[in-house]
Amino acid sequence: xxxxxxxxxxxxxxxxxxxxxxxxxxxxxxxxxxxxxxxxxxxxxxxxxxxxxxxxxxxxxxxxxxxxxxxxxxxxxxxxxxxxxxxxxxxxxxxxxxxxxxxxxxxxxxxxxxxxxxxxxxxxxxxxxxxxxxxxxxxxxxxxxxxxxxxxxxxxxxxxxxxxxxxxxxxxxxxxxxxxxxxxxxxxxxxxxxxxxxxxxxxxxxxxxxxxxxxxxxxxxxxxxxxxxxxxxxxxxxxxxxxxxxxxxxxxxxxxxxxxxxxxxxxxxxxxxxxxxxxxxxxxxxxxxxxxxxxxxxxxxxxxxxxxxxxxxxxxxxxxxxxxxxxxxxxxxxxxxxxxxxxxxxxxxxxxxxxxxxxxxxxxxxxxxxxxxxxxxxxxxxxxxxxxxxxxxxxxxxxxxxxxxxxxxxxxxxxxxxxxxxxxxxxxxxxxxxxxxxxxxxxxxxxxxxxxxxxxxxxxxxxxxxxxxxxxxxxxxxxxxxxxxxxxxxxxxxxxxxxxxxxxxxxxxxxxxxxxxxxxxxxxxxxxxxxxxxxxxxxxxxxxxxxxxxxxxxxxxxxxxxxxxxxxxxxxxxxxxxxxxxxxxxxxxxxxxxxxxxxxxxxxxxxx
Ligand code: F6R
Numbered sequence: 001x002x003x004x005x006x007x008x009x010x011x012x013x014x015x016x017x018x019x020x021x022x023x024x025x026x027x028x029x030x031x032x033x034x035x036x037x038x039x040x041x042x043x044x045x046x047x048x049x050x051x052x053x054x055x056x057x058x059x060x061x062x063x064x065x066x067x068x069x070x071x072x073x074x075x076x077x078x079x080x081x082x083x084x085x086x087x088x089x090x091x092x093x094x095x096x097x098x099x100x101x102x103x104x105x106x107x108x109x110x111x112x113x114x115x116x117x118x119x120x121x122x123x124x125x126x127x128x129x130x131x132x133x134x135x136x137x138x139x140x141x142x143x144x145x146x147x148x149x150x151x152x153x154x155x156x157x158x159x160x161x162x163x164x165x166x167x168x169x170x171x172x173x174x175x176x177x178x179x180x181x182x183x184x185x186x187x188x189x190x191x192x193x194x195x196x197x198x199x200x201x202x203x204x205x206x207x208x209x210x211x212x213x214x215x216x217x218x219x220x221x222x223x224x225x226x227x228x229x230x231x232x233x234x235x236x237x238x239x240x241x242x243x244x245x246x247x248x249x250x251x252x253x254x255x256x257x258x259x260x261x262x263x264x265x266x267x268x269x270x271x272x273x274x275x276x277x278x279x280x281x282x283x284x285x286x287x288x289x290x291x292x293x294x295x296x297x298x299x300x301x302x303x304x305x306x307x308x309x310x311x312x313x314x315x316x317x318x319x320x321x322x323x324x325x326x327x328x329x330x331x332x333x334x335x336x337x338x339x340x341x342x343x344x345x346x347x348x349x350x351x352x353x354x355x356x357x358x359x360x361x362x363x364x365x366x367x368x369x370x371x372x373x374x375x376x377x378x379x380x381x382x383x384x385x386x387x388x389x390x391x392x393x394x395x396x397x398x399x400x401x402x403x404x405x406x407x408x409x410x411x412x413x414x415x416x417x418x419x420x421x422x423x424x425x426x427x428x429x430x431x432x433x434x435x436x437x438x439x440x441x442x443x444x445x446x447x448x449x450x451x452x453x454x455x456x457x458x459x460x461x462x463x464x465x466x467x468x469x470x471x472x473x474x475x476x477x478x479x480x481x482x483x484x485x486x487x488x489x490x491x492x493x494x495x496x497x498x499x500x501x502x503x504x505x506x507x508x509x510x511x512x513x514x515x516x517x518x519x520x521x522x523x524x525x526x527x528x529x530x531x532x533x534x535x536x537x538x539x540x541x542x543x544x545x546x547x548x549x550x551x552x553x554x555x556x557x558x559x560x561x562x563x564x565x566x567x568x569x570x571x572x573x574x575x576x577x578x579x580x581x582x583x584x585x586x587x588x589x590x591x592x593x594x595x596x597x598x599x600x601x602x603x604x605x606x607x608x
Pocket of ligand 1: 299300301302303345346347348349350351354397398399400484485488603604605
């Protein structure tokens with residue numbers, strides 16, 4: 001998730017690009033750059049925020065009325081000046097800005113290097129201008145079309161060629177791109193926010209669209225090169241609404257991004273229906289065979305993703321596995337040696353306790369795998385192998401989409417390791433892949449019913465004094481995360497508890513003023529949790545059950561039942577967490593709280 005802007009018209013492009021980038025800085029902020037076509041095609045870029053770029057531009061003012069700009073949130077290659085966009089083609093006659101991930105960039109790069117090309121950056125993006133240049137014979141649109149035919153992955157791109165001074169070519173696939181229409185000028189941006197100060201007339205490109213934009217015209221083509229029309233919409237949002245994509249809070253926006261996040265987390269990791277984790281290719285079978293224990297260490301929500309990991313690891317790898325809170329792990333003198341595999345999970349990659357746990361693990365000889373969102377962060381740099389979750393920048397303090405991506409990536413890694421150890425049959429792998437591919441749609445179907453959750457919350461949670469989230473196995477892992485979400489943003493006391501453990505104490509607390517969120521999606525233990533729900537009902541607690549589609553008998557037991565789509569039990573947490581996130585969100589919203597910045601909490605906890 002980065003920000004893209006583009007301008008073509010009669011005005012000076014540079015101030016418009018910089019203004020647009022400032023509106024998009026919330027999408028990415030580790031480096032930025034602009035390219036302007038005047039007498040020459042020049043690029044200025046820097047590591048850091050837009051204000052650093054502005055300072056540099058004072059020394060190199062770029063003149064011209066056609067330009068593109070980018071604010072980056074690194075996915076491939078650390079945040080530095082070389083990896084910042086725009087990227088030149090080898091001859092510097094073409095420039096490109098790109099959002100998304102080129103899945104087959106390694107193959108393409110290898111091919112181009114073999115043909116004698118030299119690359120400058122570590123990014124996946126750089127293959128795009130190089131390929132366009134390969135195909136370029138005076139028609140930029142055609143060259144972009146031909147390059148995109150061999151590029152696999154997600155992209156929103158904007159491209160300029162030095163020899164075509166009157167044109168900007170843009171394209172999208174699985175990464176948003178909009179065109180803003182002006183009088184004798186046109187704009188492009190990765191989201192509407194950047195365009196609103198200049199125009200409210202917007203065309204939203206669809207997947208596969210390529211557009212050739214001049215200052216007077218916009219011509220859009222489909223993948224086959226047929227000219228197509230897309231509707232012009234009149235957008236009435238203000239700039240703040242637009243940053244949040246029209247959602248009231250970043251948290252809600254981020255929850256609604258989850259279908260896309262699920263897709264991105266598996267990108268490049270499923271090849272011909274087989275699970276591959278290229279980042280772990282160097283783990284030999286001999287090494288894997290020797291592992292005798294697995295740890296998942298992290299804090300907060302990331303720790304809860306680790307609890308899911310522990311269950312999956314034991315089930316599939318058949319190796320003793322533990323999830324530990326990093327702040328405890330680091331002072332517990334854990335028994336670790338070179339046969340230990342240590343997973344370190346962190347959205348920010350900067351959490352002090354998590355880093356300390358990682359360093360301790362390494363010191364004792366463990367091999368470490370980082371599951372990290374922020375590219376180039378401390379955890380990412382210090383682990384032996386990093387697997388990025390590609391959730392995009394998370395702005396709300398409460399972590400939502402990063403959790404979804406973490407759980408998915410952990411599932412992918414465990415499946416991959418189990419396969420490497422000969423512990424996952426081909427048919428089980430095929431089933432996992434088939435189900436994974438259906439998850440984005442299933443997640444969307446839950447979000448389409450968000451109103452039902454909101455209604456339940458508005459009608460039920462006002463006089464609640466105590467909230468329990470209960471579940472077994474993976475549903476227990478989810479109950480911990482559901483309770484944390486509710487606590488941190490709505491300030492309602494909540495506990496996540498193993499469903500079978502209630503009667504050993506906490507059941508004493510259950511009264512008609514208790515709300516019990518019962519998570520019963522894990523098919524093998526459905527009936528067991530159902531019995532625990534009956535125990536709660538006998539004490540007149542209110543029960544909202546989150547269960548799998550088809551488990552109709554729940555309706556006669558719970559006060560309200562919310563169904564999540566069926567999938568294999570081990571993938572269920574990826575989507576079953578969504579209703580829990582929505583419960584927390586709507587509870588906080590009904591109380592008028594500052595949801596994106598809850599009291600006493602910070603997004604990145606860099607002190608112990
Ligand atoms: C909860 C939340 C925190 C973080 C925790 C770890 O919504 O956001 O509990 O999960 O502080 O942060 P990272 O993942 O950045 O290490």
